[in-house]
Amino acid sequence: MTAAAPPVSVVIPAYNRAGSIRLAIESVLRQTWADFDLLVVDDGSTDGTQGVVRGIADPRLRLIETPRNMGASAARNLGIAEARGRWVAFQDSDDEWLPLKLEKQMARLSAPGAAYVAAYCGMLILGAPDEAPGTSGRLQVRYFPGPEETALEGDLLLPLLRTSLISTQTLVARRDRLLEIGGFDPDLRALIDWDCVLRLAPLGPIAFVDEPLALQRFSANSITRDRPRKLAAQIRLAEKHAALLEAHPAIHAGRHYVIAGGRRQ
Incomplete structure (x- = not known):
């Protein structure tokens, strides 16, 4: 008998992240909302990332390996295609979720009468993109989206035209709507999340949980740099x-x- 599909599938694309992937995965597995499956799409890593993933024992975790490096968008799209949940959440391979992230977002998405196509949450950005790894000094911490942003949920098309509000690791979206827009654009090398939600926003309202439920760190090979x-x-x-x-x-x-x-x- 095939097990019932969980309501949420979590997708983590990874390329040469042996040093950070365990923390990212474990932060997902620690969620208080536990009814999900987790797909790690290893995108042709050569540093042993796959071995780290295989060393984590949890029945909800599944490793998918690509034959070559295809890029983060293509890896996420493969995860969307393989996902079993009605909702797909995304985590980055060098970031961390706080334990209540999925619970808080799914409370909004599954509330009576809710018709959202997606939800996102606040995020703490640890450090700065142009800060060299290992730099001494006090850690810079910033909350995103910042206090200057006031239009944060509902019809977000115009606010998103002005600026990027939604980072991939904060996003939970309906799988059918992601498939409808064609997922993430493999031809874009940066701002992939911004482009995706710009195409998602016309399909329906987006919910926002105004709490810092994800932590973003900058790795040496972060695209943001x-x-x-x-x-x-x-x-x-x-x-x-x-x-x-x-x-x-x-x-x-x-x-x-x-x-x-x-x-x-």
Whole structure:
């Protein structure tokens, strides 16, 4: 007899993260909401990441290995395709969830009358993208989204056009809606989460749990550290969503101002 599908599938893409993947996985397995399966998609690692995953004994954990490195978007899309849950949550291989994350988000998503296509939560960012690993000094901590953001749930299309609000490791989304939009864009090398939720937002409202339920850290090979890659992605996003941006001239001008600033750096 096939076991009933859990309501949530968690997807972690990983590439050469032997040093951090255990913490990321264990933070998922510690969730107070325990009815999920966890898919780790190893994207062609060469540093023993697969061995670390196999060394964690939990029936909810499944390792999927790709034949070659395909990129984080393709790895996440493979996880979505293999997911059994109605909802798919994403974790990054170098970050940490706090124990109540899924419970708090699923309380919003499963509330009577709720019609959300996704939910996200607050996140504590530990350190800075341009801070070299091992740098001495006091740790910088920042809450995201910051207090300057006021439109944080419901119809988020216009707020998301202005700025990125939702980081992948904070997102839980309906699997059918993720499949409908084609998942994550494999051609984008950065800002993958921003592009995904921009395509998800027109399909329905998004819930926000205003608590710091995820911790983001910057690894030596974090995409966030790569400014040229980020600038190229900003340009591509502006091109990809040009029709929507052109319908909102002030937002369109703001995006081009940011891109121009990136080119000057």
